[in-house]
Amino acid sequence: MVKITEVARHAGVSPSTVSYALSGKRPISEETRQRIEDSIRELGYRPHAGARALASSRSNVLALVVPLRAGIHVPVVMRFAVSVVTAARRHDHDVLLLTQEEGEDGLRRVADTALVDALIVMDVQLRDGRLPLLRTLDRPSVLIGFPAEPAGLTCIDLDFEAAGELCVEHLAGLGHRVIALVGSPPEVYVRETGFAQRVVRGYTAAADRNGVASSVHPCEAEPAAARQLAERLLRERPALTGVVVHNEPVLDPLIDAFQSLGLRVPGDLSVTAICPDELAGRVRVPVTSIAIPADEVGAGSVELLMKKLGGTPVPEATLLPPRLTVRASTARRTTA
Amino acid sequence: MVKITEVARHAGVSPSTVSYALSGKRPISEETRQRIEDSIRELGYRPHAGARALASSRSNVLALVVPLRAGIHVPVVMRFAVSVVTAARRHDHDVLLLTQEEGEDGLRRVADTALVDALIVMDVQLRDGRLPLLRTLDRPSVLIGFPAEPAGLTCIDLDFEAAGELCVEHLAGLGHRVIALVGSPPEVYVRETGFAQRVVRGYTAAADRNGVASSVHPCEAEPAAARQLAERLLRERPALTGVVVHNEPVLDPLIDAFQSLGLRVPGDLSVTAICPDELAGRVRVPVTSIAIPADEVGAGSVELLMKKLGGTPVPEATLLPPRLTVRASTARRTTA
């Protein structure tokens, strides 16, 4: 293994000069820098990560805690993870993968052993047991999602409340007066996962504001449940002409069910969804939807951490504005 | 931050004794060990990862390279990743996440900087550009999947060839004489991803051996493609009574298509699949399938690495035997 002293000798400078040339923390003459870079290339020098971490008390590693529980949409998690890794690399950082299962002990471990410089926590519950810990840890962290009490923490996510509103505004703008929200499985609400409830709040508020009759229906992530719910909606709310779906696995089965019950989409029923774009485009009827901006959230969380590591203050809440893409599943209400 | 010298002082021993008590690399009297453990607990001591890595030249971190290309089934990748993390933790190791995108440079970087002790590479191509690099790296690695030339490498995966065979044997055993394989999207074969071709090989060999008429059909991961293929199969191979599906996203749409074309499953057509169990159970007709043993593969790859790190020789190839679970989609051929 070639070490910094060898590079220094080869370039005819001292090790500290090599270090400063690499880090840029002190000015180095262009000529010397060039010589050092040549030596590095020639010798194939790679600084030892552990030595660096020890001397600088920076590991250049970020921890990412991914959820693996029921009710969360795995491909979206993966997109978060990938965008976090990509963004981290742009800042010369790597990403350590932790599972939810490791829990608080895992967080404490990687923080206390200085394995990581900072942490990103996904799938935050409204009252998450990890919050007190994150507040006391000596390392900065960013939450993807919003707990009930975000004070003292840094959070980023899609503005789900605005997303719920936007879906309603869109439907209301098309003349729909009776709408329904098909939500996540009941356990997601029981667990008090913030985003699901925020959608409900925004949806309800916008409906009230627009004088639209609204209802909310949690739904299991099963095709059979979708079918049952479709039947029930037709029976119980015959005037229904607009549906907001916030439940990925059910989107396609639900539209299928409505269609086989004789409703045309969007002729008789307009459907909007909050879901990944790739899903919205793959359904039997391309669905007007608000995307989960996984890339932006992932990259944004890394940027926030980098700022915090650099000592720059950051806002406690970062809410990404929802963007609605109109596709084939929504249309103006036909006043029959 | 509390360091090992403080623990040593508190316990009335030397730092080296604390270290040996922690690592177990030299005998320590029960009494001393107890005293040290008490001090550690009382002081809340956590060894500094960087210092440890520097002194011991072991980072206790594994690199995991995950694919993010088209045609791979994301939930399965995630299951691999989670099982790798879980298994690594059992051996007191952490996992660094690398994306395919980082490519060879990423592998070289984490290896050369001693950021990781060993590497796990998923989604190996038949002739993968990373293989020469992995062979020369000074750190052990394990491939999930089999390249064309596995010599000098350590590989682990489901025995896809045997899986293809087993599907055919099952169908043949039920009396089916004309079968078809619905495979992955064409680009998967073009890319020469080993597992897809291995399935074809096993499938074909078993069909020939059993005197079964067989054909192979790559299929895009789109519902529309599934429908087209179903129609084509009925048209071109009217005597068809058995289908093997090796293409997750298409499984459900394909069965849907067959049914809406008037075929009963399994009455007229028996369907088997090679896919994750959770998918097989969720299809409209629960499908007789061979599971992708993601947990076993993930855990197995970690075990292999640990052995290699410990200096124990390991076999170059580890093929996990396929296990077929009979569900509702296969039945004895009705000789009409």
Added chain:
DNA sequence: GAATGACGTCGAAGCGCTTCGACGAGGGAA
């Protein structure tokens, strides 16, 4: 023309841990 300060570089002191060699005490074998 002396004082000031930025620039570019060096040397040395650690960062917190592991590990090697050494050494005293005790137990068996000869």
Added chain:
DNA sequence: TTCCCTCGTCGAAGCGCTTCGACGTCATTC
């Protein structure tokens, strides 16, 4: 009894890097 080994512990020497203070050299400034 002597020799040798094992057991349990210690001290010291690094692991490879960063960083702090210092210092000489110029270019400014008044």
